[in-house]
Amino acid sequence: MEAGKADIGLIGLAVMGQNLVLNMADHGFRVAVYNRTVEKVDEFVRGPGRHGNVVPTHSLEEFAAALSRPRKVMLMVKAGAPVDVTIEALLPHLEAGDIVIDGGNSLYTDTERRVKALAEHGIHFVGMGVSGGEEGARHGPALMPGGDPAAWPEIRSVFEAIAAKVEGEPCCKWMGEGGAGHYVKMVHNGIEYGDMQLIAEAYQLLREGVGLSPEDLHGVFDRWNRGVLESYLIEITRDILAVRDEDGILLLDKILDAAGQKGTGKWTAINALELGVPLTLIGEAVFARFLSAMKDERVRASAVLRGPGTRFDGNAEAAVDAAHDALYCAKIVSYAQGFMLLRAADAEYGWHLRYGDIALTWRGGCIIRSRFLNNIAEAYQRNPDLENLLLDDFFRDAIHEGQRGWRETVALGVRLGLPAPAFASALAFFDGYRSERLPANLIQAQRDYFGAHTYERVDRPRGEFFHTDWIALAQQGANG
DSSP states (O other): OOTTOBSEEEEOOSHHHHHHHHHHHHTTOOEEEEOSSTHHHHHHHHTTTOOTTEEEOSSHHHHHHTBOSSOEEEEOSOSSHHHHHHHHHHGGGOOTTOEEEEOSOOOHHHHHHHHHHHHTTTOEEEEEEEESHHHHHHHOOEEEEEEOGGGHHHHHHHHHHHSOEETTEESBOOOEETTHHHHHHHHHHHHHHHHHHHHHHHHHIIIIIIOOOHHHHHHHHHHHTTTTTOBHHHHHHHHHTTOBOTTSSBGGGGSOSOOOOOSHHHHHHHHHHHHTOOOHHHHHHHHHHHHHHOHHHHHHHHTTOOOOOOOOOSOHHHHHHHHHHHHHHHHHHHHHHHHHHHHHHHHHHOOOOOHHHHHHHTTSSSTTOBTHHHHHHHHHHHOTTOSOGGGSHHHHHHHHHHHHHHHHHHHHHHHHTOOOHHHHHHHHHHHHHTOSOOTHHHHHHHHHHHHOOOBOOTTSOTTOOBOOOHHHHHHHHHTO
16 A cells, blocks of 8 residues: 555445445554545534545545555445436546446446446445445445456455454445446345335234234333344344333334335346346335335225225244244245346346345345344355255245245134235245146136137147137037
8 A cells, every 4th residue: 555545435424324434444554535525524623534544635646646556445325326426526536457346236237337438447336235224334334346356456455354244244235247247235124125014014914803912012022132032133123122212102113104215125126027037025025115105095995995804813932933934935936036136137248146145245244144044145155056045955944834824824813904015026936936836727728719829738748839719719619
């Protein structure tokens, strides 16, 4: 490193950017900072950024001059056009061999484009997924870098140092070329959507259906967090169920039931459609958020449409145990589908993803961190070419053991008129995936009947296609 120069620079001093800077500075790295609104630089260094390793700058020229070569610049700006605008403004101050790292939630295709465009200038571009929110950024996020592989040896020490650690291993591994890093982060966020929806469905079934109190549910989630469901999202759900507003009423009950989203779950579902992967659970989680956003319309519909009017008359403790198994089994399916999508993307884009490394990266720092991810990493250690997580002995046995409670929970939701789209779609996928024969033969016959789309036969080799004059044969049959 050049004497007196910064090891790395960061542009974009919103909360995530600020916390990453402080994380780097605490680990001994000298960090130059810049923000488009330069007053924010001064506010930062007067406040939380009052750190000996933070170097304030007030122009891109001053920022670039403060960095040791090759310059390493991390962008923490809003995804989309702002990233391109920032790169364009920064480019005149860079030279061949410098490195630009986009740490925002960029769409992977944008990252692919930027890797190629900056390579023409001799600049190495990295798209890096960052998960863990503000707390993770400050104390140890999960990091998913990908892009120009020539950049990794230069930036590895910084990001492995600031990443979360599990059993001494940093939750930061190189994902692959091009848009691989941001793609893995996109799938992570899609799985996050699924996990949150599953937990919400379990909560509603147990509270509104079975009739458990918030205090009871707090105890349930606390117990679940000490077993196979141990995870950050179960933990925070437990905590949420204990928070009261100033008037003593559960704060959760005062929150409007209209879920927001920033688009990464939708990107995941859209890409699954493009690649032909049945990502049913995550798709349902995205649609559930859309449905929740129709609050006013749902209020009007609730005054008109009736459900079964059935009340729960079973054993509450048994229902809790069944919901636990449903949550675990559906979670297995969700991750199995997510890794199916990663396999399909790898085949399409040639990134050479390492699935065990992805699971290890997600074990700490990120929103979906859980005990469960150790089991996924172990499955891919046993068989790096595993076709589907459901076929691993551990997950197969877990599904077999828990599916009775899973089916009972889905049936309970149906009987009580409580929606459980993620539980139900995961079960439908499982039943479809384990079926040697599906009714798609009828669909192919229908397609051939009305559109001459042809079909294959089970008694002929794959790849041979046939067409039938269904109308003529149907008339012959009718005439005897």
